[in-house]
Each structure stands twice: as C-alpha cells, then as structure tokens.
Amino acid sequence: MGRVEGKVALITGGARGIGASAARLLVAEGAKVMVADVLDVEGKALALELGPAAAFVSLDVTDRSAWSAAVAATTEAFGGLDVLVNNAGISDFGPLADYPDEAWDKIIGINLTGVFNGCKAALPALRASERNPSIVNISSTAGLQGYPALSGYVASKWAVRGLTKALAVELGPENIRVNSIHPGAVATDMTSGLDLPQKHVALKRIGLPDEIGHLVVYLSSDESTFSTGAEFVADGGELAGLPA
Ligand code: NAD
Numbered sequence: 001m002g003r004v005e006g007k008v009a010l011i012t013g014g015a016r017g018i019g020a021s022a023a024r025l026l027v028a029e030g031a032k033v034m035v036a037d038v039l040d041v042e043g044k045a046l047a048l049e050l051g052p053a054a055a056f057v058s059l060d061v062t063d064r065s066a067w068s069a070a071v072a073a074t075t076e077a078f079g080g081l082d083v084l085v086n087n088a089g090i091s092d093f094g095p096l097a098d099y100p101d102e103a104w105d106k107i108i109g110i111n112l113t114g115v116f117n118g119c120k121a122a123l124p125a126l127r128a129s130e131r132n133p134s135i136v137n138i139s140s141t142a143g144l145q146g147y148p149a150l151s152g153y154v155a156s157k158w159a160v161r162g163l164t165k166a167l168a169v170e171l172g173p174e175n176i177r178v179n180s181i182h183p184g185a186v187a188t189d190m191t192s193g194l195d196l197p198q199k200h201v202a203l204k205r206i207g208l209p210d211e212i213g214h215l216v217v218y219l220s221s222d223e224s225t226f227s228t229g230a231e232f233v234a235d236g237g238e239l240a241g242l243p244a
Contacts, residue, residue, distance in 0.1 A: 001030065002028070002029035002030025002031070003029040003030070003217060003218075003221045003223065004026055004029045004030055004031040004083075004217060004220050004221045005029070005030030005031075006030065006031075006131065007026075007030075007031045007032070007082040007083055007131055007220060007221075008031065008032045008033075008034070008074060008075075008078040008079065008080050008081050008082050008083070009023075009026050009031050009032070009033050009034070009081075009082065009083035009084070009085060009220055010033075010034040010036055010070065010071070010074050010081060010083070010084055010085065010118075010122065011023050011026075011033060011034070011035060011036065011085040011087055011216075012036045012037070012059065012061050012085065012086055012087050012088035012114070012118060013036075013037055013061075013087040013088030013089060014033070014034075014035035014036055014037055014043065014046070014085075014087065015035060015037035015039040015042035015043035015046055015056075016037075016039065016042050016046075016188070016189060017186075017188035017189055017190060017209055018087055018138065018183070018186060018188060018209045018212045018213065018216075019035075019037070019085070019087040019088070020035075020042075020046055020209070021209035021210050021212065021213035022085055022087065022212070022213040022216035022217070023035050023046060023050065023054065024046075024050065024213070025210065025213040025214060025216070025217050026083075026216070026217055026220060027050045027051075027053045027054055029217055029221070031053070031083070031220065032053050032054070032077075032078040033050065033053065033054045033055075034054070034055055034056070034057055034070070034073065034074040034077065034078070035047050035050075035054060035055070035056045035057070036056075036057050036058075036059035036061075036070050036088075037056075037058070037059065037088070038058070038059070038060050040056070040058050043056040043058070044056045055073070055074075055077050055078075057069070057070045057073045057074070061086075061088045061110060061114030061115075061117060061118060062109045062110055062113060062114055062117070064117050064121070067117050067118060067120075067121035068121055070121070071121050071122050071125055074125070075125055080125065080128065080129055080131075081122060081125035081126060081129065081133075082126070082129045082131040082132070082133050082134070082220075083133065083134050083135075083136065083220040084118055084119065084122040084126065084134075084135045084136070085135075085136045085138070085216055085220070086114070086115040086118045086119070086135065086136070086137045086138060086160075087136075087138040087216075088110065088114055089110060089111045089114075089138065089156075089190075090106070090107055090110050090111065090190075091107075091150075091153045091190055092107060092152060092153065093149050093150060094149055095148075095149045096151055099151060099152065103152060104151075104152045107152035107153060107156050108152065108155070108156055108159075110156075111153070111156035111157065111160065112156045112159045112160060112163070115137055115160050115163060116163060119135060119163070119167055119178075122135070123171075123176075126176050127174060127176070132175065132177070132222050132225055133175070133176045133177070134176070134177045134178075134179070134219055134220055134224070135164075135167065135171075135176065135177065135178040135179070136179060136180075136181060136216055136219045136220060137160050137161075137163070137164045137178065137179070137180045137181070138160075138180075138181050138183070138212075139157045139158075139160045139161045139164070139180040139181065139182050139231075140153070140157040140182055140183060141182050141183065141184045141233070141235045141238055141239060142154045142157040142158075143157035143158050143160055143161040143180065143182055143231075144158075144161070144182055144231070144233070144239060145239065160180060161180050161182075161231065164178050164179065164180040164229065165229050168228040168229030168230075169229060172228050172229070177219075177224070177225070177227065177228040178228055178229065179219050179224070179227055179228060179229065179230050179231075179232060180230075180231050180232070181212060181215050181216065181219070181232045181234065182231055182232065182233045182234070182235065183207060183212045183234050183235065184198075184201060184206075184207055184233075184234065184235025184236050184238040184239075185198060185201075185206045185207065185235075185238075186206065186207040186208065186209060186211070186212060187206050187207070187208060187209070188209055191206070198236065198238075199243070200238070200242070200243055201235070201236040201237055201238045201243075202236060202237025202238070202240055202241075202243070203236035203237050204236075205236060206236075207234060207235070207236055211234055212234055215232050215234055218232075219232065
C-alpha cells in the first residue's frame with residue numbers, strides 16, 4: 001500500500017518544479033493526480049510520463065470558471081477529489097518606488113487570489129471526500145519573514161499563510177485540514193536566474209524540489225491527520241538563526 005493509496009489530488013502549477021515533483025511522488029505513493037497548469041505542453045508531457053494515474057487540465061488559477069471546469073475534470077477522471085495542492089505561483093523583484101502597480105496586481109492575483117479561488121472551487125468536492133481531505137498551500141519562507149525588494153511576493157505569501165489559518169479553523173470541524181508549506185530557496189525555473197550561494201543558511205545549500213514534494217505527500221496522507229493550520233518549514237535552516 002502506498003502512503004496516499006486511493007487518494008485523488010489536484011496540483012496547480014504541476015507542470016514543472018515543486019509541483020511536478022509532488023505529482024511524481026504522489027503517484028509513486030498510490031494517488032491519482034490531476035496536473036493543472038498554464039503550461040500545456042509541459043503539463044501534458046508529465047501526465048503522459050506518469051501514465052493512467054495522472055491527467056492534465058489547462059488552468060489559469062486566476063480564472064474562476066476554469067477552476068470549476070478543472071475540479072469537474074478531476075472528479076470525472078478519478079471519481080472524486082481528496083487533496084488540493086495550491087502550488088502555482090510567480091515571483092518578481094523591485095524596490096517599492098519602482099515596483100509597477102500592475103506587477104502588484106498580478107502577483108496578488110496569482111499567488112493569493114489563485115489560492116482562494118482554488119479552495120472555494122474545490123470545497124464541495126472536498127466535503128464529499130471520505131478520505132481525510134486536505135488542502136496544502138505552498139507559501140514560502142517569504143510568508144514568515146520579509147525580504148528586500150520583494151514586497152509583492154512577501155505580501156502574497158504571508159497572506160497565503162493567513163488564509164490557511166482562517167480556513168483551517170473554519171473547515172476543521174468538517175475534518176478538512178489546511179496547512180501551509182514554507183520552502184526556502186529551491187532549485188527550480190523560478191530561481192534558475194538567481195545567484196543563491198545560501199551561505200547564510202545552516203545547511204549551506206539550495207533545496208531540491210523533492211525535498212518539498214515529500215512534505216506535500218506527508219500532508220496529503222493520513223500520516224498527518226492531526227495537523228491543521230500549521231506551518232511546515234523546509235528551508236535548510238534559514239529561519240533557525242544567523243550563521244556563526
Ligand atoms: P516554477 O516556476 O518552476 O513553477 C511554478 C508553476 O506555476 C509553473 O509551472 C507555472 O506555469 C505555474 N503557474 C504560474 N502562474 C500560473 C497561473 N496563473 N495558473 C496556473 N499555473 C501557473 O516555480 P517553483 O519553484 O516550482 O514554485 C512552486 C511554488 O513554490 C510557488 O508557489 C513558489 O512561490 C513556491 N516557492 C518556491 C521557492 C523556490 O525557491 N523555488 C521557494 C519558496 C516557495
């Protein structure tokens with residue numbers, strides 16, 4: 001028996017990076033996975049690689065009608081929905097004085113409102129689940145502390161952490177768990193252009209997507225049934241303190 005045998009998960013931003021890692025690990029542990037992304041080519045290729053336990057649906061998380069269709073496609077393909085992984089996200093940089101208003105609207109739209117849209121669209125299906133439903137929201141260490149020239153990203157990730165708490169308290173009585181994951185810097189397309197020596201981090205290195213994907217599996221599984229509204233940090237010790 002896999003650790004998530006029989007569960008059905010929908011992962012946003014699942015075509016690459018942390019989302020693709022979570023999709024692979026969930027399938028390896030017995031889940032059915034709907035990969036949802038704006039990257040149709042990459043998403044379809046991943047679903048093909050994973051075989052009959054996976055499928056792809058084109059989804060822009062800011063599009064509410066597309067969300068209804070994505071949830072319906074998941075329940076039609078796999079008979080229900082037990083796990084929602086709100087992973088899709090973007091990052092951008094810029095000091096406040098130069099940070100365009102449009103950039104703020106865009107990042108809040110994807111990183112925060114996209115998560116709200118997903119939780120709301122998936123709620124009826126999660127309520128119908130009899131397999132300990134779980135929402136996993138990918139925040140960041142930027143949801144636990146500030147970084148300079150990163151106001152939109154930091155604000156969106158703190159808000160995801162707050163939304164997670166509100167929904168955990170609201171939905172806990174229905175046995176729907178809602179937790180947030182807070183990765184430090186991870187080697188994906190999002191960070192590929194950045195110089196990240198990570199000398200300030202206890203483990204002195206950048207993380208790998210699977211090191212976050214394994215946390216997604218844990219929070220999707222029945223190993224985590226007493227955790228809700230909690231913050232799961234995987235940051236190589238970045239938040240533990242300053243280096244010697
Ligand atoms: P990535 O850029 O490799 O993957 C992000 C995915 O989200 C892509 O497949 C992209 O197409 C998708 N996406 C973007 N906008 C979308 C939209 N509107 N609708 C649907 N899909 C959309 O980056 P990643 O590092 O794998 O990031 C995954 C999550 O992890 C993000 O929420 C990110 O903020 C978070 N995170 C990443 C790091 C890091 O260092 N890589 C650190 C902390 C948190």
